[in-house]
Amino acid sequence: MALTSRPRGTNDIIPGEIEFWLDLEEKIRTVCRAYGYKEIRTPIFEHTELFQRGIGDATDIVEKEMYTFLDRGERSITLRPEGTAPLVRAYIENNLGSGTLPVKLFYYGPMFRYERPQAGRYRQFVQFGCEALGSSDPLLDVEAIALPLEIYRACGLSGFQVQLNSIGCPECRGAYREKLVEYFTPHTDQLCKSCQSRLQRNPMRLLDCKAEGCQRIIEGAPVITQYLCADCQDHFSGVRTYLDELLIPYELNPRLVRGFDYYTRTVFEVVSSELGSQNAIGAGGRYDGLVEEVGGKPTPAVGYAVGVDRLLLALKGQNKLEVNLEGPSAYLVHFGGATKIKAAQTAHFLRSQGLWVELDHMDRSVKAQMKAANRLKSCCVIVFGQDELAKNQVVVRNMQDGREQEVVLDDLGQLSKIVGACGK
Ligand code: HAM
Numbered sequence: 001m002a003l004t005s006r007p008r009g010t011n012d013i014i015p016g017e018i019e020f021w022l023d024l025e026e027k028i029r030t031v032c033r034a035y036g037y038k039e040i041r042t043p044i045f046e047h048t049e050l051f052q053r054g055i056g057d058a059t060d061i062v063e064k065e066m067y068t069f070l071d072r073g074e075r076s077i078t079l080r081p082e083g084t085a086p087l088v089r090a091y092i093e094n095n096l097g098s099g100t101l102p103v104k105l106f107y108y109g110p111m112f113r114y115e116r117p118q119a120g121r122y123r124q125f126v127q128f129g130c131e132a133l134g135s136s137d138p139l140l141d142v143e144a145i146a147l148p149l150e151i152y153r154a155c156g157l158s159g160f161q162v163q164l165n166s167i168g169c170p171e172c173r174g175a176y177r178e179k180l181v182e183y184f185t186p187h188t189d190q191l192c193k194s195c196q197s198r199l200q201r202n203p204m205r206l207l208d209c210k211a212e213g214c215q216r217i218i219e220g221a222p223v224i225t226q227y228l229c230a231d232c233q234d235h236f237s238g239v240r241t242y243l244d245e246l247l248i249p250y251e252l253n254p255r256l257v258r259g260f261d262y263y264t265r266t267v268f269e270v271v272s273s274e275l276g277s278q279n280a281i282g283a284g285g286r287y288d289g290l291v292e293e294v295g296g297k298p299t300p301a302v303g304y305a306v307g308v309d310r311l312l313l314a315l316k317g318q319n320k321l322e323v324n325l326e327g328p329s330a331y332l333v334h335f336g337g338a339t340k341i342k343a344a345q346t347a348h349f350l351r352s353q354g355l356w357v358e359l360d361h362m363d364r365s366v367k368a369q370m371k372a373a374n375r376l377k378s379c380c381v382i383v384f385g386q387d388e389l390a391k392n393q394v395v396v397r398n399m400q401d402g403r404e405q406e407v408v409l410d411d412l413g414q415l416s417k418i419v420g421a422c423g424k
Pocket of ligand 1: 082084113115120121122123124125126127129131259281282283284286287302303305309310
C-alpha cells in the first residue's frame, strides 16, 4: 500500500473544493437558525452497544458496515455510522429534555460505514442532520422534511423528489410481520442468504434487500399501509394534510422502508434525478421508541439527515457550485533586505486588522511578484521600494482601476482603510 494513497472510500477536500463545503455549511446554519434548531456536537466514536441497540442487530449497518474495534481498555468502540443514536444518547445523558419541548437539534460531521465505495457512496462521508424530540405532532414530521428542502432550495438544487410512507408502530407491525412471514415463507429457497436468516428474526428487513432475486419477490409482498392501526392512520393523514397545506410536493411510496430498526410511523427519502444508483440525497423519519430503547423516558422524536457529499455531487451535476473566490486585500511587493522587514511589519499590522495580506517568500523578482499578485486576484499591491521607504512612504496600486497613490507609513491606520476600501 502506497503511503501516498488514502484509504478506500475516503476523500480529501482540497482548497478549491472546500469553499463549496463551507458555503453549504453556512446555508445549513442559516436555515437551522430560521427553524430554531441548535447545534450539538457528539463524539466521533461511541460504545458499540449504542448502535447495536439503537439501529438494530439485524440491520445491514450493524451486521456488516460498522467500523468496530476494541480500544486499549478492551472496550468495544464503533466509529459512528450515523448521527441519530448518538444524539439521542447525548439528549438523555445531558438531560436536554428538562426544558421546553420540543428540543430541536442539528449536527454536521463525518460518519463511517464499511460499504462498497462507488460514486456517491463512501466509507467516510458527511451528514447534516436535524432532530426534534419531545412531540408527536405531525407538523414536526413535516418540518423535518421542509427544513432540508429549504437547504436544497437555498443551494439552487432542482429535480428532487420527496418519497413518503408510514411504517406504523410496534402494535400495527405485529399483524404485518405475520403477513410478511406468511408471504415470504413459500419463497424461502429463492431468497438470498441474509434474507433467509432474517425471515423469522426481522421480516421487515427483507423489504429493504437490494438483491435482484429478492426484489422480484418483494414486489408482490403485502404493504404496511394496509395494516396501520387507527392512531397511526390518523398521524399519517395529519402529515399528509400539513404537507398539502404547505404546498410541499411528495409521492407516496408504500414500499419505502428504511435500513434502521428505530423508525416508527412516518419515513421519507429525498431522491435526486441527478445521481445514479446512489440517488438518495437525504432521508429520515419518526423514531418514537428510540429514546426509551437507549435508556431515557418515552419520548417521541423525528428527524432527517442530508448526505452532504451527495448533495454537492448533485449540485455539481447541475452546475450550481458557484462561490465567489475572493483574493487577498493586498499583496506586498518588496525587494528583500530592509524592504522585506518593513513589508513584514506592515503585513503583521494589516493582518491584525483582519485584512488578508500576502507577501513574497520565494525571492521573486518584482515582475514575478506582480504576476503572483494578479494570479491571486489581489485587490491592491503595495510596493515597498527603497526610494519610497527612504521617505517612509509606499505606493498603493489599486489592481481594479490601476490608480496609484503614495501613502505615508507613519499612519498604518490610514493605510489599512485604503487597503480595505480597494476591494469594494
Ligand atoms: P441514512 O438514509 O442512512 O439515514 O443516511 C442519510 C443520508 O446520508 C443518505 O440519504 C445519503 O444521502 C447519505 N449517506 C448514507 N450513507 C452514505 C455513504 N456511504 N456515502 C455517502 N453518503 C451516504 C440516516 O443516517 C438516519 N440517521 C437519518 C435520520 C435522522 N433519521 C432520523 N433522523
